[in-house]
Amino acid sequence: MLTLSNVEVVYDKVFLAIKGVSLEVGEGDMVALLGANGAGKSTTLKTISGLLAPERGEVTRGSVEFLGENIVGSGPPKRVDMGLVHVLEGRRIFGHLTPDDNLLAAYRSGGSRTRLNELREQVYTYFPRLKERARTKAGYLSGGEQQMLAIGRALMTEPKLIMLDEPSLGLSPLLVQEIFAIIKEINEKQGVSVLLVEQNASAALEIVKHAYLIENGGIVMSGEAERLRQNPDVQEFYLGGTDRVDYHNVKHYRRRKRWLA
Structure with a gap:
């Protein structure tokens, strides 16, 4: 469904943000793009959704293909029409509008009211809390409810691929677990492909x-999720580690990620 081939992105014609990034998302797949702050995760998503230009970024090499079409030259509205939707980091909901009006704002122009109501009820089925607070201004919702609204608003566009940028940001572990379970349910029930940045x-x-690991703007590892989970470097640097070094008992300690060695 989605293929990035050797993509490079430059900001302000000077700063190389991502270099040689290649990744794939198949139809109905759930794929994660993992990495630390500043690794290039959000830039990769903005490259796919077409949101680089407002930040003075541009694709200088490579291709981004969605449903077999190179979309590098296409604007964000066309990409949304094709079924590609991006839930930005930090939620970015319309705080002065109600959840109901937020959902309405995302629905395509010229669509039927019947379909609008069907999609809205579908969102409220996934996120019952939003229905309870449908007439409250969205700015007064909790962080978790705002994240639910951001995902629900994306579903109003009837996406084929939904990209989520840090949906767990600022949320409690229990709420993260709940939202991730709903994302998985959407993927399984509706067949919507998911690219998750976390x-x-x-x-x-x-x-x-499947997962990709990005560092310093480049993909350094990819494979099945279980294989990455079992990798000792991923365990130490991204999963909290299983073995701790006793610095009192070692004279010199130097641990490098194997892909940098």
Whole structure:
């Protein structure tokens, strides 16, 4: 469904943000893109959704293909029409509108009211809390409810692929577990492909089938989620580690990630 081939992105014609990034998301797949702050995760998503231009970024090499079409030259509205939707980091809901109006704002222009009502009820089925607070201004919702609204708003566009940028940001572990379970349910019930960007590698690897690890703007590892979970470097640097070094009993300690060695 989605293929990035050797993509490079430059900001302000100077700063190389991502270099030679290649990844794939198949139809109905759930794929995670993992990495630390500043690794290039959000830039990769903005490259796919077409949101680089407002931040003075541009693709200088490579291709982004969605449903067999190179979309590098296409604007964000066309990409949404094709079924590609991006839930931005930090939720970015319309705080002065109600949840109901937020969902309405995302529905395509010229669509039927019947279909609008069907999609809205579908969102409220996944997120009952939003229905309870449908007439409250969205800015007064809790962080978890706002994240639910951001995902629900994306579903109003009837996506084929939904990209989620740090959906766990600022949420409690229980709420993260709940939202990730709903994302998995959407994937399984509706067949919507998911590209999940996360710093919370442990939670992400629990629900995805395949994962990529990005560092310093480049993909350094990819494979089945279980294989990455068992990798000792991923365990130490991204999953909290299983073995701790007793620095009192060693004279010199130097541990490097194997892919940098």
